[in-house]
Amino acid sequence: MTGMKSDIEIARAATKKPIIEVGARLGIPPEKLVPYGHDKAKVSADFIRSLSSRPDGKLILVTAINPTPAGEGKTTTTVGLVDGLNRIGRNAIVCIREASLGPCFGVKGGAAGGGYAQIIPMEDMNLHFTGDFHAITSAHNLLSALIDNHIYWGNEQAIDSRRVTWRRVMDMNDRALREVVCSLGGVANGYPRETGFDITVASEVMAILCLAEDLADLELRLGEIIIGYRRDKSPVRARDIRADGAMAVLLKDAMQPNLVQTLENNPAFVHGGPFANIAHGCNSVVATRTALKLADYVVTEAGFGADLGAEKFFDIKCRKAGLQPAAAVIVATVRALKMNGGVKKDELGQENVAAVVAGAENLARHIENVRKFGVPVVVAINHFGSDTEAEIEAVKRCAARQGAEAILCRHWAEGSAGITELATRVADLADAGTAHFSPLYPDKLPLFEKIERIARDIYRAGEVTADKQVREQLRLWEEQGYGGLPVCIAKTQYSFSTDPGLRGAPEGHVVNVREVRLSAGAGFVVAITGEIMTMPGLPQSPAAERIFLNEQGYIEGLF
CATH class of the missing domain: 3.30.1510.10 (Domain 2, N(10)-formyltetrahydrofolate synthetase)
Structure with missing residues (x-):
């Protein structure tokens, strides 16, 4: 990708349409939008209520392999796929989460896509946006x-x-x-x-x-x-x-979904932002349902790898909101698969087919897992310039062994033109109606057994442990009428196990539940495992040290 503009340069050069025009394309009258400047707006609650009798479009989930420092590009692919669907003549909307200031100033940086597959205004989205947080x-x-x-x-x-x-x-x-x-x-x-x-x-x-x-x-x-x-x-x-009343007053405006646009001026809802490693990792139900009434295809993502985000999307969001996903996309990169195969970050530019094959076990595990929910799967290979033909073919063979197709995507460099093959395949999968969605476990299963079901079936754990106090707390909640709630497991995103350093597709490991929390209002029980923290810390060299205003007043280092 030599000579390519940076993400921030691409975002700044974008030709944005007035948000009123983006809303008009969806049939939203100007008076039903609450503008926050010229390029973002909230959709009014009364307009959303007026959509109730409309049929729903097809819901498509984008998830990924376990994240690595090499990068996977899940949000980039989510945005690119919507641009691709619109390019091939399909009416599609993207729904993603808002960015948290913690990761922006910590390790991760921005969360609006990248290259020529971004949502704009990027800087606003990554900072205060419309004030929801x-x-x-x-x-x-x-x-x-x-x-x-x-x-x-x-x-x-x-x-x-x-x-x-x-x-x-x-x-x-x-x-x-x-x-x-x-x-x-x-x-x-x-x-x-x-x-x-x-x-x-x-x-x-x-x-x-x-x-x-x-x-x-x-x-x-x-x-x-x-x-x-x-x-x-x-x-x-x-x-x-x-x-409760005063809290609802503070959240009145925040409940309204935020409408923005992609670089190609396609509509995007950006609303809500729970993490997937310590919460349920999905954008708001209100935004997703609204989009489903306004488009034929809605593409959304769930945080981190499929073991966290996709599982919670299916078992919590879809279960509680009655959503029926039609298809799923699992994003992988050759670079990330090589890291899962044992290659160091500074050696990722060298061809290593054997490492791709070894690391592809991680991808295979995620394909198997998503299929357990009855949802058809396709793999998106997010292209990097250092990828070789042999390495790409190795990923395709791995997916084929699982009965899935892997499609090379160049949306980062080419925008919608580089992802039309994937868009066509995803639309065909969604239209085929072969999804038979079902959550992993029934509501009536005891809480600890729900935790065990996820740990054994999704993480491939050999044992789930918890001390007497944790087990007694779960039993008490069951006696109080909370036994029918789903469980939300807080776990490292970097591994199927609770050890962030254990990459690939480990089996037989132990998952220890060290604490449980009841989120009675949200409607789930949180099980905290391993060393996961609900208040992260900053790294030794946080991104904040490299973020500043340049002489022209532009923000540097955020993306």
């Missing part, structure tokens, strides 16, 4: 403040301050805030207790916003949040301290 952070921390205030002013609900489970959040990586003691400084500041911070994308409020059907459902779910327990271990909910 700030609203979620504020609503979450309002509840935190109301809890301590309730305890301070007499504690009518008899909350046991030792059993307050609701922490605080901020949209930044800050390991120093993982565990803190609050209310120090004397009687006027309340009752000291241990607490901590999570990153905003791990907040139950984020999950609720992304799973709620509308504002009424949002407020109902907010009221169901369990904030802690009394001495008799009975739960205290957000509605018990009258927090």
